[in-house]
Amino acid sequence: MRIALFATCINEAMFPQAPAATVRLLERLGHEVVFPESQACCGQMHVNTGYFREAVPVIRNHVRAFEPVLDGEWDAVVGPSGSCVGSVRHQQAMVARREGEDRLARDAELVASRTYELSELLVDVLGTTDVGAWFPHSVTYHPTCHSLRMIKVGDKPLRLLRAVAGIDLVELPEAQACCGFGGTFSLKNSETSAAMVHEKVRNVVSTGAEVLVAGDYSCLMNMAGSLSRQGTGVHAAHLAEVLASTREAPWSPTVLPGDRSRATAVPAAVPGPAAPAARAEEAGPAAPAGPAAAPSSVLRGTTAEVGR
Amino acid sequence: MTTFLGMPRVAPQPATAPQDPLRWGPDFPTAAHETLGNGQMRTNLRHATRTIRDKRLRMVSELPDWEELREAGSAIKHWTMSHLPELLVQLEENVTARGGVVHWARDAAEANRIVADLVRATGESEVVKVKSMATQETGLNEHLAAEGITATETDLAELIVQLAGDMPSHVLVPAIHRNRDEIRAIFTERMGDAPADLTSEPRALAMAARAHLRAKFLTARVAISGANLAVAETGTVSVFESEGNGRMCLTLPDTLITVMGIEKVVPAFQDLEVFTQLLPRSSTGERMNPYTTMWTGVTPGDGPQAFHLVLLDNGRTKALADEVGRQALHCIRCSACMNVCPVYEHTGGHAYGSVYPGPIGAILTPQLTGMGTRGATDPHDPTASLPFASSLCGACYEACPVKIDIPTALVHLRNRAVESQQRRLLPTGWEAGMRAASAVMSSGSRFAVAARAAGLGRIVARHDRIARLPYPGSLWTGVRDLPAPPAQSFRTWWKEHQADGATRPAGAPSPGSTAGNEA
Numbered sequence: 001m002r003i004a005l006f007a008t009c010i011n012e013a014m015f016p017q018a019p020a021a022t023v024r025l026l027e028r029l030g031h032e033v034v035f036p037e038s039q040a041c042c043g044q045m046h047v048n049t050g051y052f053r054e055a056v057p058v059i060r061n062h063v064r065a066f067e068p069v070l071d072g073e074w075d076a077v078v079g080p081s082g083s084c085v086g087s088v089r090h091q092q093a094m095v096a097r098r099e100g101e102d103r104l105a106r107d108a109e110l111v112a113s114r115t116y117e118l119s120e121l122l123v124d125v126l127g128t129t130d131v132g133a134w135f136p137h138s139v140t141y142h143p144t145c146h147s148l149r150m151i152k153v154g155d156k157p158l159r160l161l162r163a164v165a166g167i168d169l170v171e172l173p174e175a176q177a178c179c180g181f182g183g184t185f186s187l188k189n190s191e192t193s194a195a196m197v198h199e200k201v202r203n204v205v206s207t208g209a210e211v212l213v214a215g216d217y218s219c220l221m222n223m224a225g226s227l228s229r230q231g232t233g234v235h236a237a238h239l240a241e242v243l244a245s246t247r248e249a250p251w252s253p254t255v256l257p258g259d260r261s262r263a264t265a266v267p268a269a270v271p272g273p274a275a276p277a278a279r280a281e282e283a284g285p286a287a288p289a290g291p292a293a294a295p296s297s298v299l300r301g302t303t304a305e306v307g308r
Numbered sequence: 309m310t311t312f313l314g315m316p317r318v319a320p321q322p323a324t325a326p327q328d329p330l331r332w333g334p335d336f337p338t339a340a341h342e343t344l345g346n347g348q349m350r351t352n353l354r355h356a357t358r359t360i361r362d363k364r365l366r367m368v369s370e371l372p373d374w375e376e377l378r379e380a381g382s383a384i385k386h387w388t389m390s391h392l393p394e395l396l397v398q399l400e401e402n403v404t405a406r407g408g409v410v411h412w413a414r415d416a417a418e419a420n421r422i423v424a425d426l427v428r429a430t431g432e433s434e435v436v437k438v439k440s441m442a443t444q445e446t447g448l449n450e451h452l453a454a455e456g457i458t459a460t461e462t463d464l465a466e467l468i469v470q471l472a473g474d475m476p477s478h479v480l481v482p483a484i485h486r487n488r489d490e491i492r493a494i495f496t497e498r499m500g501d502a503p504a505d506l507t508s509e510p511r512a513l514a515m516a517a518r519a520h521l522r523a524k525f526l527t528a529r530v531a532i533s534g535a536n537l538a539v540a541e542t543g544t545v546s547v548f549e550s551e552g553n554g555r556m557c558l559t560l561p562d563t564l565i566t567v568m569g570i571e572k573v574v575p576a577f578q579d580l581e582v583f584t585q586l587l588p589r590s591s592t593g594e595r596m597n598p599y600t601t602m603w604t605g606v607t608p609g610d611g612p613q614a615f616h617l618v619l620l621d622n623g624r625t626k627a628l629a630d631e632v633g634r635q636a637l638h639c640i641r642c643s644a645c646m647n648v649c650p651v652y653e654h655t656g657g658h659a660y661g662s663v664y665p666g667p668i669g670a671i672l673t674p675q676l677t678g679m680g681t682r683g684a685t686d687p688h689d690p691t692a693s694l695p696f697a698s699s700l701c702g703a704c705y706e707a708c709p710v711k712i713d714i715p716t717a718l719v720h721l722r723n724r725a726v727e728s729q730q731r732r733l734l735p736t737g738w739e740a741g742m743r744a745a746s747a748v749m750s751s752g753s754r755f756a757v758a759a760r761a762a763g764l765g766r767i768v769a770r771h772d773r774i775a776r777l778p779y780p781g782s783l784w785t786g787v788r789d790l791p792a793p794p795a796q797s798f799r800t801w802w803k804e805h806q807a808d809g810a811t812r813p814a815g816a817p818s819p820g821s822t823a824g825n826e827a
């Protein structure tokens with residue numbers, strides 16, 4: 001299949017390893033990936049902050065960038081982000097219509113109907129759960145709110161993860177609780193957001209997993225930021241990075257390694273059972289993936305090229 | 309009589325008595341700063357919401373047709389809202405035909421005046437009350453007190469809140485922020501007839517309240533209630549409750565005055581079939597609430613002989629005029645959304661500064677207070693911060709028994725808040741930022757430049773992370789690190805990748821292997 005990549009703005013600006021991993025994964029599965037250069041953002045940030053009018057040009061740009069999918073130029077559009085795909089599917093047309101842009105709303109709906117989140121594309125469209133990945137780490141998976149409730153990916157990410165060779169998948173307590181990111185919520189209500197992410201991080205640490213995986217780098221940025229600040233030693237990785245990892249090109253951490261030498265005590269967000277700080281110690285440092293001589297990543301070449 | 313020495317230990321929460329029950333506090337972030345620091349409250353809340361939440365899930369999963377029931381509830385509400393004027397007239401006709409009297413109140417002040425006049429006409433100065441959000445919303449008790457009328461709340465939790473001089477922090481469990489020891493202190497200090505040796509054992513507390521209230525039930529000649537539902541077709545009004553104290557109020561006194569928000573009407577008696585299933589399972593996690601009282605007008609020789617129904621607008625028709633926001637009027641006040649909301653769980657109900665807390669409060673309160681509508685006076689109305697008090701995680705929508713799309717309504721109301729700021733030409737930092745971001749994010753080439761510029765952020769990064777940024781970035785870095793922006797943008801990587809002869813056919817060597825060779 002010819003698949004257009006919707007990289008998403010936050011990935012492009014901060015986490016290029018996610019779209020790059022998506023490219024490598026899909027190519028490994030024998031598909032052709034196209035990157036429409038005129039794309040920028042889906043408009044979610046503007047919409048969620050209430051700036052509908054300002055969102056319209058952003059939405060228009062997105063819809064025009066991906067419109068060729070309607071003429072059969074590509075077979076599908078994929079976005080490695082539950083919330084951005086959710087925005088494409090549930091916000092773009094709504095906002096366009098509200099702002100009197102009926103044609104744009106119609107086009108947005110059509111493009112949205114061909115746009116898939118990564119796990120949806122793999123499982124529903126490409127009909128695969130075993131992508132031949134190798135990821136020799138203990139992993140806990142956070143199902144992001146928008147993946148779970150807005151686009152309803154269900155257990156697709158977990159089915160994909162379970163099929164990964166070498167993985168040790170540990171269940172995350174209270175997995176469905178929001179991590180407290182919420183886009184500009186994390187700034188407008190920073191203290192509440194902090195309380196929420198502290199609780200999430202406590203649950204992540206309690207699993208003893210080396211790597212926290214999610215299908216959305218926005219949520220991961222929040223959780224990884226807290227994991228790092230608290231010196232937990234837990235790494236973060238996008239689902240695409242896990243699935244792109246192979247024996248030949250294993251994953252290595254690129255985001256906020258959570259250096260434990262900088263450890264501060266886990267702040268007690270909620271009084272009650274003490275934070276399982278001890279568990280963080282037990283978790284041990286994340287093992288460098290693969291032979292040290294082959295610094296590798298899902299990115300073309302080495303981590304030195306991107307993300308470093 | 310209790311022996312009481314020294315300072316009272318019961319601090320009312322919030323500390324200042326509210327003027328307006330719909331907006332008593334500062335904006336949400338400011339109020340949340342206070343409540344997040346209250347460890348005891350957060351522990352109480354966390355425990356309580358989790359217990360109810362788990363019970364609700366068990367009860368809901370028992371019903372194979374739960375989703376169909378939610379659909380039905382939602383459909384009835386949609387139909388009701390599009391026929392509200394006719395239904396209310398029909399309700400009035402049927403209540404009147406069966407011996408009741410209907411009053412219409414435009415706002416809180418009017419409703420309070422009507423009720424006070426009705427009580428005064430009976431010559432009584434003591435009334436008992438059934439727990440009611442509508443009268444909380446109008447601040448009826450305070451109004452009656454000013455008129456020399458004492459209203460006693462008879463719902464246990466509501467009584468605790470009343471005695472403590474508190475505001476409710478939950479729709480169903482108004483005293484959810486208090487624990488047993490605090491309740492014991494409230495009773496001993498404020499109830500007057502609490503046993504001297506009262507312990508904080510739940511049964512002891514319940515028995516003390518029971519004795520206290522029994523005296524009131526047996527002497528009260530006037531009762532005031534809210535209503536869960538009213539049936540237009542028959543004029544039947546109903547109250548759903550757990551304790552039976554409501555039924556005492558609804559059946560023993562001579563006069564019953566019910567204050568009901570106009571959105572509580574349903575078209576037909578058969579509609580109760582849906583709501584009697586949806587409400588108790590969603591609110592208390594019970595198959596059926598222990599007491600459902602229904603009455604139709606007055607029945608000679610049985611129950612109150614005078615029945616007054618006060619139909620309260622108080623901002624509801626304003627909400628009805630908003631095509632997205634109006635779904636807040638579908639709410640049946642089950643509180644399921646509060647019990648699943650992570651923001652509510654951390655901040656507690658008082659942070660919302662209104663009798664309606666949690667996700668529903670975040671969309672209902674600002675509409676009732678007229679936020680963002682043309683003509684609303686105060687652009688800095690604290691209720692305008694409520695639609696932003698959500699991470700949009702969607703747990704409320706998933707739990708709501710009448711399928712109110714709270715996240716969409718939140719985003720819609722954020723837009724209304726923003727528009728009203730813009731109408732008043734109050735440029736904010738956000739405004740400038742959002743405009744600039746819109747320009748950047750509506751073009752691939754402009755975005756590419758910006759993304760590359762973001763890479764400059766690496767200058768402030770140490771060890772690949774940014775731990776301190778100036779305001780407003782400090783709102784993030786105060787508690788979280790930020791990864792250093794990547795040295796190479798995705799677009800640059802993509803170009804190299806393509807030049808490398810990307811988009812290989814199936815079976816071609818994986819690009820990963822090349823990476824290994826290079827290393």
Ligand code: SF4
Nearest residue numbers: 639640642643645708
């Ligand atoms: S919004 Fe829905 S879940 Fe929340 S109280 Fe109302 S009916 Fe219940």
